[in-house]
Amino acid sequence: MHSCDAFNKYVLKRSSLLKRSSLLKRSSLPSHKIHINDSSGSIRVLRIIARLNVGGPSIHTSLLSQGLAPLGYETLLVAGQVGEDEGDMSYYARSRGVHPFYLESLGREIDPSRDLRSLLSIMAIIRRFRPHIVHTHTAKAGFIGRLAAILTGVPVVVHTFHGHVFHSYFSPLKTGMFIGIEKRLAGFTKAILTVGQRQRSEILGYGIGDSRKVISIPLGFDFDDLVTAPGGGAELRASLGIPQSATLAGIVARMVPVKDHELFLRSARIASDLSPELHFLMVGDGELRPALEKLVVELDLSDKVHFCGWRNDLGTVYSALDMAVLTSRNEGLPVTLIESLASGVPVVSIDVGGVRDIVDHNVTGFVSQTRDPAETGEYIAALANDRSMASLFGNEGFIRARKSFSSERLIGDIDLLYRRLLLENGCSAPVPASVSAPAPAPVAVSVSANFSSEANR
Structure with a gap:
């Protein structure tokens, strides 16, 4: 040797x-x-x-x-x-x-x-x-x-x-x-x-x-990890009381300050007003969960926001989502956005870290240039209100993510x-x-x- x-x-x-x-x-x-x-x-x-x-x-x-x-x-x-x-x-x-x-x-x-x-x-x-x-x-x-x-x-x-x-x-x-x-x-x-x-x-x-x-x-990534049994997403929705007909926007992240879930929830409030059929899924846990649960009540979103803790079956999570959202203050190359796109799910994200290395604005999703909840909320509502556009974004993201990552x-x-x-x-x-x-x-x-x-x- x-x-x-x-x-x-x-x-x-x-x-x-x-x-x-x-x-x-x-x-x-x-x-x-x-x-x-x-x-x-x-x-x-x-x-x-x-x-x-x-x-x-x-x-x-x-x-x-x-x-x-x-x-x-x-x-x-x-x-x-x-x-x-x-x-x-x-x-x-x-x-x-x-x-x-x-x-x-x-x-x-x-x-x-x-x-x-x-x-x-x-x-x-x-x-x-x-x-x-x-x-x-x-x-x-x-x-x-x-x-x-x-x-x-x-x-x-x-x-x-x-x-x-x-x-x-x-x-x-x-x-x-x-x-x-x-x-x-x-x-x-x-x-x-x-x-x-x-x-x-x-x-x-x-x-x-x-x-x-x-x-x-x-x-x-080994994208075979995202393969899920047929109907898995529908079962997850049913277990959380989310209507099958609802448009579901989700965030997958540790509940810590740098992930800025408060921005996600304030954006959700605006998006919900613009697209009433929207529901929101929060995947993860952490030190801020009690404060975030309190904020949900204050924003009158208790019937729209669903907490599900950590899940090992992320393929099931992405199959339940219609879009993924990222609101972090600091990121490297956000895994949740890559996994979302590789699952055919379009994204809405703040422009932070390497997001632009993953998301092509107005092609595979939307990238907010500010931390204004109104901008992010309007992008979420836009995807919810135009299913054809969301499908195009998701299909293009699927092809690009699986080729590049x-x-x-x-x-x-x-x-x-x-x-x-x-x-x-x-x-x-x-x-x-x-x-x-x-x-x-x-x-x-x-x-x-x-x-x-x-x-x-």
């Missing part, structure tokens, strides 16, 4: 340092095993994500972990803990045959003690798994995972911005600190990926990386990138003699670190 000599020497040097780490030795969790197919000739990728909550990053990391295997990759997916008020999407990884290792110390919130334990744990995993590539996803995992990779000398470090937290999340002081950290980390990162061209322009505009290092690779394209793009980066950084890209042949029996390596296997989750 080929590898980087410098990388191997650095790992050996760091191994003795980690053995002397008192914090690592104090880990109270039992040891678990990481399996390495040492004789398989695979390219080993350590993929790290802060948590497998509902959203695009969970789908993305699961698809890549599964889809790259036939091309000669062995991936270990490491994930943190999903918050109590977040939807858990670990089921999607399992459905793909991906079994993550869960770091109990890794979470969304900043916690110096837990974050240090996460750093040491990931360094220990790197020492055992010996990845050729560390690829991090989302902000928290991007910071801790890349720092661990830098400290252990991993030859190729990649980070994907699925969105960013540089506005609409934190105070100006904290935001400036995060931008400064990203600028420093960019110097040690071989490739910085964005999920769309507009997001790439944003990241470069913040002074993070350079035009050669920052690369746009759009998301990809396939999982096959994503996996091919990432494979080419990984192999180029390995060659540029002095590491041969091993290619198994037959990627379709059964892999040799793995070598079990015990790791004492603060993480748990799926069986102990």
Whole structure:
């Protein structure tokens, strides 16, 4: 098997340092095993994500972990803990045959003690798994995972911005600190990926990386996941008391401030006045749900707005909808819009993040240029009142989304990138003699670190 000599020497040097780490030795969790197919000739990728909550990053990391295997990759997916008020999407990884290792110390919130334990744990995993590539996803995992990779000398470090937290999340002081950290980390990162061209322009505009290092690779999806049993949408409507004849507009999002459900509801009030047969479906949950339920009453929409919590069967959700709506203040490449269009459902969205990379205004949906509820509400009503236009938008969106955002394209793009980066950084890209042949029996390596296997989750 080929590898980087410098990388191997650095790992050996760091191994003795980690053995002397008192914090690592104090880990109270039992040891678990990481399996390495040492004789398989695979390219080993350590993929790290802060948590497998509902959203695009969970789908993305699961698809890549599964889809790259036939091309000669062995991936270990490491994930943190999903918050109590977040939807858990670990089921999607399992459905793909991906079994993550869960770091109990890794979470969304900043916690110096837990974050240090996460750093040491990931360094220990790197020492055992010996990845050729560390690829991090989302902000928290991007910071801790890349720092661990830098400290252990991993030859190729990649980070994907699925969105960013540089506005609409934190105070100006904290935001400036995060931008400064990203600028420093960019110097040690071989490739910085964005999920769309507009997001790439944003990241470069913040002074993070350079035009050669920052690369746009759009998301990809297995659209077979959206296939649903005939009548599924009608059954969902019936279960929620939504008339089959109603025009149904829906929003699929975490109920948190950045998603701005208040704008959705105020737009719904205006749209309902213009198109009385409209009903509205809110898919998701979160900290703001009680406040949103109160706002529904205040807006006199109690008989029109339906909350259904998190759902695993999004194909059924989209088959029930006549249009999807997005009102976020900050987005990367909104997954719900791609899934909606790929289901033949037209969309109404605020112009935010990479929306324009997905939606062609007046062709596959409407894009509001302001955050005025009147504009968004009028667009919703326009689709409701002109079913022929809505059908045309949906059909065009179906064709475009399935062409541009396939999982096959994503996996091919990432494979080419990984192999180029390995060659540029002095590491041969091993290619198994037959990627379709059964892999040799793995070598079990015990790791004492603060993480748990799926069986102990």
